[in-house]
Amino acid sequence: MPPLLELSAVTKRFGGLVANKDVSLAIGAGEIVGLIGPNGAGKTTLFNCLTGYLHPDAGRIVFAGADVTHARPERVCGLGIARTWQLVRTxxxxxxxxxxxCGALKRHSRVGAARQRAWHLLEFTGLAPKADVLAANLTLADKKRLEIARALATEPRLLLLDEAMSGLTPAEMAAAVELVRRIHAELGLALCVVEHVMEVVMPLSQRVVVLDYGEVIAEGPPAEIARNEQVIKAYLGEHYRGR
Ligand SMILES: Nc1ncnc2c1ncn2[C@@H]1O[C@H](COP(=O)(O)OP(=O)(O)O)[C@@H](O)[C@H]1O
Ligand SMILES: [Mg+2]
Structure with a gap:
């Protein structure tokens, strides 16, 4: 069976800067893939290309059998890719x-049905007690959780999480990990998780892809990536060795 998502040699330039260079990777249905790398490595740009906010200058993106290389965001969302934002956009x-x-209206044209679906997701994500709070008044952790709920409401098959745990307290982070695990286990979604906290991303991921200066420098099971010399040099740092 072909993978759910397949990128072939995706390149994205901003003027002279190559933010993604010949990126090829695949994500299978129901798989959790960690996407790591230093700041500026091109992780968010890749998510932007995957969701139609930007279009690659070269290469091809195929999702669920459809070529989405130049598709607009609403089409990509309709096909089943949803995301959260590194800088929250509630x-x-x-x-x-x-x-x-708003997310649920993607699948339900009647507001009543969309509300019902939304309630279900507020319960699933634990936000139901805050249903009537203005999003601006939420804590950062709850804003990030709300973005996940809104993304899930579009009924994706692949969820892209862009630093959904950064800036959270250890307790909030643990709760967020628990939510991601439930999304995987109970909803059966594929996930691509961008995260800097190795204690989070390594145990969570079935496979890890490492970007550096826009290029994939390593890919493999977390344990293998953790002892990859090039990854230690480019990103993890000497202190990570042997952990
Ligand atoms: N819209 C843009 N215009 C110009 N340069 C950009 C834009 N978005 C990202 N970049 C640049 O592309 C590179 C990759 O950025 P980004 O994808 O945000 O990296 P990461 O998410 O891995 O930290 C950086 O050098 C960044 O400054
Ligand atoms: Mg980023």
């Missing part, structure tokens, strides 16, 4: 429930 002047209804 709708601040709307309530938590309304934010999630």
């Amino acid at each position: 709708f601040g002047r709307m309530t938590v429930l309304e934010n999630v209804v």
